Amino acid sequence: MKILSILASFVGAILLTSCNDNNDDMDMALNVDYPAAYIVNGEDATVSVVKLSTNAVTATIPLMGTGSGMIMWPHHISSHQDHLAIGVPGMDFSAGHTGSTSGMTGKMLIINAMTGETIKSMNLPAMNHNTIYSPDGTEIWVPQMNMDGKVLVYNATTYALMNTITAGMMPAELTFSSDGTKAYVANGDDDSISVINLASKTVVATITVGDNPVGAWTGSNGKMYVDNEDGQTISVIDVTTDMVDETIALGFMPGMASYNGPKNELWVSDPMNGKVHYWSWDTGMNMWMHGNSFNTGAGAHAIAFTADGNTAYVTNQTANTVSAINTTNHSVTKTINVGRKPNGIVIKM
Template identity: 35%
Template sequence: MSANPVQYAMIVRKSLFSLLLFTIVFYNNMEAEAQKRIKFPAAYVVNGGSNTISVIDLKTLKVRKTIQLPNTDCLPHHISLSSDRKKILVAMPEFDFTQSHNLLHQATDKKGGVIAIDAQTGKVLLNLSLPKPNFNAVFSNDNTEIWSAAATHSGQMHVFDANTGVQKAIFSLGADPTQIIFSKDGSHAFVALEESSFILALDTRLKQIKKYIKVDPFPTNVWAGNNGNIYVENKNLKAIAIVNESTMETYEFVDINFKPGQIAYNQLLNELWVCQAEDNKVTYFERKNNAWVLKSTIETGQDAYAITFAKDEKTAYVVNRKENTVSVIDVTKHQKMTDIPMGTLPNGIVLRE
């Protein structure tokens, strides 16, 4: 039996009302989801103890979002940003790298991993496994690959497709590879072998070792200076070696009286900034008579562990691992402006401006 005109009109009105209600709810949900997106200039700080990423609004200098990471049996370690600024990588080792070197080699049952995250939404895009603990993970310069090294006596480099997570290559490095970085042109990667007197230059196209670069014995890390130099941290001998990434030669050594942590070059002031590992200071050096000369120190927070500069290089952000804060420093005045509370045991920072 067909509906009469009055019934038909009521059905139409109900249908239109339902459609309107659905549309309102749909767009409200879309708007709510858009509000959750990280569209502001942000610093991302990985917290190894609380298994989170704290997202700092660089305008207000306050944490606006906290991203909870999966793999609760891991201790997130170091963080990197893709060159297109769309994705973030975090190493996910089942080992606390604050422990001793000997304990690392006794942790034979521990594995590693890599988490890839959408930088705007915080959504996990990839969750990759490594057979052994890894120190960091980084995107290739063209964002097509993910590189991460297993830190063992027979350390291996693992290379994955950045979109699918499929492993593309694996090759041997040597004893205890740590932080991996890329050259400015992306043709080579560099990594320190902690149980040697070398850092390695790796051919990123052929996926093999290109050169062993001689430095002081037992280098602990490498850091990119973004000025054609690689700064080699050596906590064991309290020294810094400087390598020209084009010639792949070590051309300068800087002896210091503290254990160096992360090293960053500030082109604006032509200064070299060095975290004092396990201490509450950042030391900066100036260039005099063709050598790096100690200029002064800035007090931060306990265990100044990681450092990065803003794009204009006028502000520095220092991660204080044992104080669970990030210190914000006015670079030109060499003065701390504020401390921002983080999660527990923060150990890495990247800026997305």
């Protein structure tokens, strides 16, 4: 009976598991060969797969017990082709990025997006807010959340460490410009952004922004949108000049900023009030103008748009849901139940 019990536990770890009543298209084996959103559930250490055509959860990928070792509080997620890269800081950031992280280690996790199989699980010297493929997919970049901040660059095939780049104090998110030439690292304790040339792996600029920047989020319009958590502002950086063009006062602590290129709108999540605010570009005023806000769910956090810009998905960390949103009329079309403390999201077509 003990052997049968162990076997059942092992099989259960590699097959799909049901999240909720939204699993209308649930199969018994994971084969994600359709456009989907992948949502990281921090407290559960799982990834929910949402089929875009139905907005239903079709799979839940367990991150523990599948060759990945101990996974505590996975956070943000990125993709390249059929691979998903997940940062595992081992700490809950749902209430903001405060508290000491000194001495804490992180993990880099790579999984197959179609099968859910763990490809690589690697321990890191320090906590990592995210893990992200380079624009050409040949490298994996990982920020290290230490006072003497570093960025580690790994070969995406062999996982060998290629470069160590010095950043600012306590770097959180690392992102890339839309033209794929620069990396932007948000240094929370420096109130700055380190700009790294991808080719030379050198810091080419340090930009002063607001209080406690968490990420410089990529805009397809040649801008980077920095959410300054304690400053309650958005710093808009021009990628060409690496200078701050505009500072947008929010009046709330931002969860994340996201630019919808086809609609030319800037969205910012408001986790404490369970909302998303949006701004439209005013050509005459040459600045972003606040439009309105709408409710999503408690702990509104990450925002991802489909390629056509018509649909958005917002993770609601303390509501344990994802909101599917019609971006034309800014209305929630479906509330999708996922795992506990959903945060990072990526869409794969």
